[in-house]
Amino acid sequence: MVDDLKPAIKSFGDMTAVTPNIDKLSKKSAIFTNNHVQIATCSPSRISYLTGKRPDYTKSYQLQTSMRKMRPNIITIPQFYRNNGYTTVGIGKVFDGRSVTQHDKPSWDKFYSPFFSRSFNENYDRPKYGYQNEEKKRVMDSLVKKNFPDGPPAGTYMYRWFKNRYKPPYSSSPKPDDTYPDGATASFAVKALDTIGKNGKPFFFAVGFSKPHIPFVAPEKYWNYYNKEDITLASFQERAENSSRKIYHSSGELRGHVTPEIKYGLKNGLAEVNEDIQKNLVHGYYACVSFIDAQIGKIVDKLESTGLIKNTIIVIWGDHGYHLGDHSLWNKHTVLEQATRTALLIYDPSTNxxxxxxxxxxxxxxxxxxxxxTNLNKLDYLDGKSLKSSMDNGVSSKKYAVSQFEMFGSKNKMAYGFRSDKFRYIMFIDKQNIGKNISKNDIEIEALFDYKNDPNETKNIIGYDNYLVIENQIRNDAINFLNNYFKKI
Structure with missing residues (x-):
């Protein structure tokens, strides 16, 4: 599981990306180029993925929502395999810790804490406040000493405390991979496979990586894979013509990452980021993707060297996509293409x-x-549909991928996005109508994008005469889908 991983992978069609390890695995795997998360924010997306249920069932729309409080008896993927005799082991960022306790104890035989069980390189200091760059660490240390002479009070969340004070959005250092949390996680995962793979039981092993989540922090060598001057910025950095402001946001996650030299503006509710900083941000994102690609490669290499690759299914999944300046958006948190579309790869050793x-x-x-x-009976209440036929024969599995997100500036409205092979239809309804029978009259905001003719979402074509047939069709499909689903929750 990879945080914030959009399909910025060469084998998925991104020619900028340097991702040799995933590319190699792609040559014997199914890759899903039009895969979408159900909600483009960390914790709710992971809950949806790991339970096979949509957010309107899990009731997880925000980061702090407790999965077990909302649905005490819900079954997760690792829990399902544990119940079926598998050894289940996890390390790194699998669930978001804000939504579960003890990494969701019912799911695991053993879970290794993201912060205390990694195999860090003992020849170097550990990262501080998420950074390995010595200059950044010194500045942050001085700020802490100035503001907390006796040390931060118990319970102070320093990651949040640095927001809007000093929080570089990107950084590098010449230190090796395993001085960074994700590198140490990969090292630990490689060692763990020696034990997990030898006890004679089938196993489910989840490894969660934190990058390319901002701040874009990775070893220098991965930055050197790319030339900043060759970085291409988003070609369309405005709201789409004829679209509501409520579809967009002000990129608050990025704007909290500031230094005296790096600051941002706001114009008409959208982030203003100068071109040099934009290039550094995009450069940093891709450097982190290459860094994670290398860590995935180490785990796959271990599976190959031990022979476990012959009977181990591998899934690579990003918990949501990422805006890199399109529509003047950064981060995720929308129902637009760059936020919902994510990397998904499934390797099936039985077919290669x-x-x-x-x-x-x-x-x-x-x-x-x-x-x-794995030839196990599916839980009958899962919302997803098996992709095995698609993997075997390349056939389409469904007409729409459905995503949702609360409207920017209001927790009382819910946006739904319906992505077909060519179009995306967006509709907003009042959250009070979730679970009720809705009609066209309940739709407050709409948008329709044609990706064949407008891949950058520059124009909302709702109301255009030449699109009325498709508009009415998708709207009716969306209303029927929601009404049928609302009956189940």
């Missing part, structure tokens, strides 16, 4: 068959797919 699936798929499809691939 490469397959590219361009039709819409959803992250909730992974749970039932794994059930089919």
């Amino acid at each position: 068959k490469p397959q590219v699936i361009d039709s819409p798929t959803e992250s909730i499809d992974v749970f039932p797919t794994l059930c089919d691939l």
